[in-house]
Amino acid sequence: MSPIFGEAFFPEIDARLRLLNQDRVAQKQLAEQRDAQVTKLTPEYEQKILDARAQAETRVSERAELQCLKQETRNISRKLVTAQSLINEKSHQIKALEAEKRALEIQSNESPKFVLGADVNSPSYQALSKEPESQQSVSVVSDETKLIAFYLPQFHRVAENSEWWGPGFTEWANVARATPNFIGHNQPKIPRELGYYDLTHSGVMSEQVEIAKLYGLHGFCFYHYWFSGRRILEKPVDIFMESDIDFKFCLCWANENWTRAWDGDTKNILLRQKYAEGDAEKFIDGMVNYFRDDRYIKINGNPLLVVYRAKDIPDPKRWFSIWRDRVAAHGFPGIHISVVDFYDITTPEEVEADSLVEFPPHKFNGPQNHPTEFPSMTNPNFSGGIVDYRKMIAQSANRPRPSFAMFRGIIPGWDNTARRQNNPTIVINSTPKLYGEWLRFLRFQARQDHPNPDNRFIFINAWNEWGEGCYLEPDQRWGLSYLEETLRGKHFDEGSEPVGIDAARSRLFDEIIAQTEHQEGPGASLPKEALAIIAPPSQMAVRTSTVLRRWPLLHSAARYVYRRWHKKVSSYHG
Structure with missing residues (x-):
């Protein structure tokens, strides 16, 4: 019998099989050891998992608390x-x-004085029994002027700002790092009740609206950022639209370029307005959903749309005509287009708009409103401008009533140091009381100019422009004072109202002088005669400035010469 094939030719197979068996035994032992270790460690890991879960639950509980x-x-x-x-x-x-009560007490204590032999129709009876003017009753009525505050929907994170300014940027970063430029300069601005809020968080806008309504505001005018179909900073308004917040609103198309200088110039552009063919139709069609909202502000049934820089539009008349046609096609009786009173425009007719919206500090920061004394500067690199709030008020009061429809504007203050540390525009001598007197005057003027309260508006710049030092929201310095002054003018004594705008203006100037008699700081004293001659810049100066803006160097030189000349003229008159 022949031998087995493997035994005859491959004697090493047995050795290999033995090695394989040994490996299997070793692997089995290792597996048993691992199983033993797993069995031993499992309770420990399970305990760690339980501990981690407990910690997570604790964190959740702490967050909830x-x-x-x-x-x-x-x-x-x-x-x-x-x-x-x-x-x-x-x-x-x-x-x-x-x-x-005082009037009634005086009236009840005073008995009519009769003259012997006189009847009730005699002149002596009427003269002696007449109630003195000081004893006449007070008639407090409510002012129906609608106050609309511009609203900046910026305070939340967006990809564009993170790309341009750094991860997670919001303008709170600018606000927090501002530093004083002169002795007594209130920087940085620190919010109080509402804190450094995020507008994408639910409840923030509800709180803002609750405060705004309590202090007499009618609505917000949200800035709307639209670049050829691309929206930005839209989330807060979208949140408002999806909510049931009971508050009026309108939109202002902020149609300037986005730049690194925060001023819409033509240099260092981050996001450009293109005004491409078909953009007029796309823009207004996108606005219709807002217009249909019952909360949207309308004038005679026409939705109110504000345009920030109307003359930046290549052909604004054509655009506005397209808007009117498209809005009518959507079933509205029309659209009320109101353009901001920017430096390059003087009447709404220039662009075939319906009205003008005054927008301090535009046209209020010229040399006529520079303080007579400047503060003591602490920033050696400062090259900005200083404006006296009291002179701004005087310019506003001295503005003659225009022949066209215009909504007056007011600011509580202005200081954009947070955006431009070395080159800001800063308004000094602004206080809640002065703001309240200015608003009181504008309310009176609105009642004179717009008898129909449905069309009576005043625009406040602004609700929350913290980066420009221009806000009604409470801060650490003034608290609720600006809001309280906003509400104070809601009620007035009809019997003590001035007779005509001249009397109202005189009363305003008297209040300015009375409130600043003991004020410390630069240019504290300001005579009434000086207030009376402050007027808006001439139309010729405005038009010349508009033309020269095409050549920045020439414009800067002309502005320097004009301000030096104006300063000399003012000194001469003083």
Whole structure:
């Protein structure tokens, strides 16, 4: 019998098989050891997992508690604001009731004085029984002027700002790092009740609206950023549209270029307006959904649309004509186009718009409003401008009534140091009381110029322009004072109203002088005669400046010469 094939030719197979068996045994032992280790470690890992879950639950619980605390804080803030508003309202009512009570007491204590032999129709009876003017009752009425505050929907993260300014950028970064430029300069601006908010967080806008309504505002005018179909900073307005917040609103197309200088110039452009063919139709069609909202502000049924820089549009008359046709096609009776009173425009007819919106500090920051004394500068690199708030008020009051429709504008203050540390425009001598007197005058003027309260608007620049130092929201320095002054003018004594605009202007100037008699700081004293001659810049100066803006160097030289000349003329008249 022949031998087996493997045994005859491959004697090493047995050795290999033995090695394989040994490997299997070793692997089995290793597997058993691993199983033993796993069995041993499993409780430990399970405990760690349980601990991690417990820690996570603790964190969730802590976050929930933190959210509850934040909500309680917001509720307390709202209650405080509500209480303050009620106190203000009750104060006005108490003052009115006290005045009526005094008048009634005097009337009841004073008996008619008869002249012997005189009847009730005699002149002597009427003269002696007449109630003195000082004893006449007070008639407090409510002003129906609608206050609209411009609203900046910027304070949240967007990809574009992260790309241009750094990851997570919002303008709070600019606001927080601003530093004083002179002695007594209030920088940085620090918010109070609302804090450094994020407008994408639910509840923030509800709180803003609650405060705005408590202090007499009618609505917000949201800035709308649209670049040939591309929207930016749209989330806050979208959140508002999806909400049931009961507050009026309109939109302002902020149609200037986005630049690194924050001023819409033609250098260092980050996002450019193209005004491409078909953009007029696309833009207005995109606005229709806003117009259909019941909260949207309308004038005689026509939705109000504000345009920031009308003359930047290559052919604004054609654009506005297209808008009117498209809006009518969507079923509206028309559209009310109001253009901002920018440096290059003087009447709405120039672009076939319906009205002009005054927009301080535009046209209010010229040499006629420079302070007589400048503050003591601490920034050696400062090259900006300083403007006296009181002179701005005087210029506003001295502006003659135009022949066209115009909505007056007001600012609580202005200081864009946060955006331009070394080259800002800063308004000094602004206080809540002066703001309140200015607004009181504009309310009176609006009642004179617009008898129909439905078409009576005043625009406030702004609700929350923190980067420009231009806001009504409460801050650490003034608290709720600007809001309180906004509400104060809501009620007035009809019997003590001035007779005509000249009397109202004189009263305003007297208040400015009275409130600044003991004021410390540059140019504290300001005579009434100086206020009376401050007027808006001449139309010739405005038009010349508009033309020269095409050549920046020539424009800068001409502006320098004009300001030096104006300073000499002002000194001569002084």
